[in-house]
Amino acid sequence: GAVVSQHPSRVICKSGTSVKIECRSLDFQATTMFWYRQFPKQSLMLMATSNEGSKATYEQGVEKDKFLINHASLTLSTLTVTSAHPEDSSFYICSAGRTGWHYGYTFGSGTRLTVV
Amino acid sequence: GIQVEQSPPDLILQEGANSTLRCNFSDSVNNLQWFHQNPWGQLINLFYIPSGTKQNGRLSATTVATERYSLLYISSSQTTDSGVYFCAVDVSNTGKLIFGQGTTLQVKP
Numbered sequence: 001g002a003v004v005s006q007h008p009s010r011v012i013c014k015s016g017t018s019v020k021i022e023c024r025s026l027d028f029q030a031t032t033m034f035w036y037r038q039f040p041k042q043s044l045m046l047m048a049t050s051n052e053g054s055k056a057t058y059e060q061g062v063e064k065d066k067f068l069i070n071h072a073s074l075t076l077s078t079l080t081v082t083s084a085h086p087e088d089s090s091f092y093i094c095s096a097g098r099t100g101w102h103y104g105y106t107f108g109s110g111t112r113l114t115v116v
Numbered sequence: 117g118i119q120v121e122q123s124p125p126d127l128i129l130q131e132g133a134n135s136t137l138r139c140n141f142s143d144s145v146n147n148l149q150w151f152h153q154n155p156w157g158q159l160i161n162l163f164y165i166p167s168g169t170k171q172n173g174r175l176s177a178t179t180v181a182t183e184r185y186s187l188l189y190i191s192s193s194q195t196t197d198s199g200v201y202f203c204a205v206d207v208s209n210t211g212k213l214i215f216g217q218g219t220t221l222q223v224k225p
Contacts, residue, residue: 091157105211
């Protein structure tokens with residue numbers, strides 16, 4: 001159980017366009033989802049916390065107007081990178097879980113974004 | 117904020133060898149997880165281990181919360197064990213994880 005699906009796995013977009021990434025919990029209802037970013041050869045850094053039905057909470061230094069997060073249901077959160085630039089090229093990965101779980105959160109398979 | 121340090125940063129092994137990866141953290145944590153990131157980027161949850169010892173096949177992990185460290189043991193390593201191993205801690209019991217810098221493991225045939 002506890003499967004998280006993330007799409008697309010890979011996307012190339014032109015500078016200035018927007019890209020939407022989806023994160024779905026397939027066999028459970030996720031009260032909370034997290035979005036992380038990983039630059040090449042680096043660790044994962046938390047970008048924002050997404051709670052169903054409420055506004056996302058962004059980590060310091062993350063532009064909320066650039067990285068729009070929507071968690072409209074208990075099984076779906078989306079991250080939209082608006083007006084993407086080459087420096088936004090990175091690996092984006094979500095995790096999902098439920099409050100009080102005692103076996104950790106499950107990660108999606110990630111999305112590799114390349115902005116050209 | 118909390119610091120999470122992993123060692124060694126890089127490790128090269130011959131197939132069949134054993135290894136120990138270490139994760140030190142600078143403050144009390146509610147949860148600790150070990151992950152394996154494969155070459156395609158997928159993060160595989162190996163252990164959820166805020167304290168104590170767990171084993172799963174050739175892998176085992178021990179967390180000594182009072183001394184603020186965790187160890188991941190890999191025995192009889194295989195080439196498929198190659199990748200990056202991360203430990204991550206949750207300080208606030210919210211699921212929000214702070215990752216270490218990882219240990220890159222290469223297992224040679």
